[in-house]
Amino acid sequence: MTKFMYLFRGGDARRAQQSPEEMQAHMEVWKTWMGALAGKGQLVDGLPLGKEGKVVLSAGETITDGPFAEGNEIVGGYLIVNARDIGEAVDISKGCPIFEHEGTVEVREIMSMDM
Amino acid sequence: MVKEKLDHWFRHEYGKMLSIFITKFGADKIDLIEDALHESLYRAMLTWGYKEIPNNPSAWIYKVASNNLIDHFRKKAFQDDIPEIAEELTDPEFSEINDQTLKLIFACCHPKLREQESIILCLKFGAGFGLHEISRVLFITYEAAKKKFQRAKNHFKSYHISLEIPGNKELQSRLNSVLKVIFLIFTEGYRPTEGDQILKEDLCFEALRTALILHSHENLRSSNLCALIALMCFKSARIEARMQGGDEFIRLRDQDRSLWSSELIEEGNRFLAQAFKEHNHSEFHFHAAVESQYIQADTFEKTNWTGLLNIYNYWRKLTKNPSLELNRIVVVMHAQGAEKAYEELKQNCSEKNGYLFFAIKGEVLQQLNRHREATECFLKAKSQTKNKIEKRFFDGRIKFSDL
Numbered sequence: 001m002t003k004f005m006y007l008f009r010g011g012d013a014r015r016a017q018q019s020p021e022e023m024q025a026h027m028e029v030w031k032t033w034m035g036a037l038a039g040k041g042q043l044v045d046g047l048p049l050g051k052e053g054k055v056v057l058s059a060g061e062t063i064t065d066g067p068f069a070e071g072n073e074i075v076g077g078y079l080i081v082n083a084r085d086i087g088e089a090v091d092i093s094k095g096c097p098i099f100e101h102e103g104t105v106e107v108r109e110i111m112s113m114d115m
Numbered sequence: 116m117v118k119e120k121l122d123h124w125f126r127h128e129y130g131k132m133l134s135i136f137i138t139k140f141g142a143d144k145i146d147l148i149e150d151a152l153h154e155s156l157y158r159a160m161l162t163w164g165y166k167e168i169p170n171n172p173s174a175w176i177y178k179v180a181s182n183n184l185i186d187h188f189r190k191k192a193f194q195d196d197i198p199e200i201a202e203e204l205t206d207p208e209f210s211e212i213n214d215q216t217l218k219l220i221f222a223c224c225h226p227k228l229r230e231q232e233s234i235i236l237c238l239k240f241g242a243g244f245g246l247h248e249i250s251r252v253l254f255i256t257y258e259a260a261k262k263k264f265q266r267a268k269n270h271f272k273s274y275h276i277s278l279e280i281p282g283n284k285e286l287q288s289r290l291n292s293v294l295k296v297i298f299l300i301f302t303e304g305y306r307p308t309e310g311d312q313i314l315k316e317d318l319c320f321e322a323l324r325t326a327l328i329l330h331s332h333e334n335l336r337s338s339n340l341c342a343l344i345a346l347m348c349f350k351s352a353r354i355e356a357r358m359q360g361g362d363e364f365i366r367l368r369d370q371d372r373s374l375w376s377s378e379l380i381e382e383g384n385r386f387l388a389q390a391f392k393e394h395n396h397s398e399f400h401f402h403a404a405v406e407s408q409y410i411q412a413d414t415f416e417k418t419n420w421t422g423l424l425n426i427y428n429y430w431r432k433l434t435k436n437p438s439l440e441l442n443r444i445v446v447v448m449h450a451q452g453a454e455k456a457y458e459e460l461k462q463n464c465s466e467k468n469g470y471l472f473f474a475i476k477g478e479v480l481q482q483l484n485r486h487r488e489a490t491e492c493f494l495k496a497k498s499q500t501k502n503k504i505e506k507r508f509f510d511g512r513i514k515f516s517d518l
Contacts, residue, residue, distance in 0.1 A: 017247070018157075019126070019245015019246070020125035020156055021126045022248075023156050023157060026164070027125075027159070029164075030164030031163075034164070048158070048165065097164075
């Protein structure tokens with residue numbers, strides 16, 4: 001088994017329009033999907049990322065607020081899953097609720113120490 | 116948080132928190148407050164969705180929203196607000212739930228606001244509906260909902276409406292406005308004027324819930340309120356039976372009574388008894404009495420038509436109301452026959468009363484075997500209703516006429 005990271009982007013525009021009722025329903029969808037992954041031993045960890053952060057350059061010589069990229073480019077959250085290979089990791093990601101809000105998932109292998 | 120308690124939690128929490136923050140920071144800050152709350156719920160959605168729901172979810176939402184607001188005020192350097200805000204960092208009493216929501220609802224029903232504005236504000240603020248939801252339930256476009264809400268909100272801000280339950284003198288009249296708005300919301304849910312739904316349970320549910328919150332306050336427990344709750348209970352008891360036909364409209368006479376909720380009927384009876392302890396009777400009392408008669412009958416045929424007619428006859432002495440007269444005609448038809456009903460229809464009702472007039476005239480004519488005229492009436496009724504399901508219902512009546 002290999003670990004893969006999902007980087008979530010986008011979905012902000014749709015979320016901004018949601019009503020409390022819709023948000024609650026969407027939360028349930030996430031819980032269900034994550035629960036299913038956990039049940040199959042596929043879920044390692046994951047959480048959303050705060051919107052406002054800092055960008056550090058030159059060992060701290062320059063520190064700015066940010067990143068302030070377009071909504072679609074900012075990573076909004078991450079997930080770490082167990083999968084046999086990238087094909088399976090991609091398959092697992094297909095059920096992600098972020099697609100309901102037209103977000104995207106970037107799938108990257110986490111380099112293992114083992115050969 | 117148990118699953119049952121979770122139903123509509125975000126929506127109700129929104130209303131409660133909005134009220135708490137408006138009370139603390141003022142109605143003029145409402146746009147900021149809305150944003151902060153939205154952000155707070157959004158974060159809850161993400162983190163609770165990923166992980167689990169915290170032990171005290173209300174406190175969590177409150178904390179995130181107030182931090183957000185405080186940050187904002189600090190950035191804008193509203194110097195005079197800061198000492199005030201520092202005080203507000205202690206958690207409010209969440210047992211005051213009902214108080215807070217009530218204050219907001221009373222504020223939304225302020226007499227300076229127009230009825231439709233009050234309805235929209237109650238739905239958006241009090242019940243935490245989103246604009247899309249409001250546009251669907253009121254059957255207006257999203258853009259229209261947004262505009263109307265903006266206007267209502269501006270009025271709300273500009274009139275400096277305070278979030279207080281009015282003092283004694285004003286309380287009764289404001290309470291009557293609140294009851295009126297609640298009933299309008301319920302009616303829209305029970306018999307939607309437009310669209311393609313038989314009913315919108317959400318609206319009925321929110322209306323009943325709000326009325327019950329009012330009732331939880333001793334000094335707001337007027338007999339009019341009890342009558343309104345009774346009336347809504349009796350009607351809500353029939354919701355499941357009405358939904359049975361898929362998207363066919365099922366009349367009272369055709370409903371499967373075993374599907375009527377005996378719990379709601381019992382509740383209704385309890386409130387009805389409370390309502391009639393006093394001798395001042397409002398519209399709601401009569402309406403509840405009528406519903407009570409219909410709901411206690413074992414079958415449609417066994418309905419106490421004479422009793423119903425008495426109620427209507429008494430009621431019409433106090434109010435001039437076209438739909439009252441029309442509904443009474445149905446009762447006359449069953450109690451005294453179709454000939455009498457037709458006479459009274461011509462005497463007391465008019466074409467100007469809209470599709471309901473033609474619907475009832477059609478029924479009476481059918482009873483008199485005047486089928487061609489009945490069909491004409493049903494066609495007119497069909498052309499005047501905007502609800503697709505009702506249109507189909509009239510098609511059905513026409514077919515029956517033609518047989």
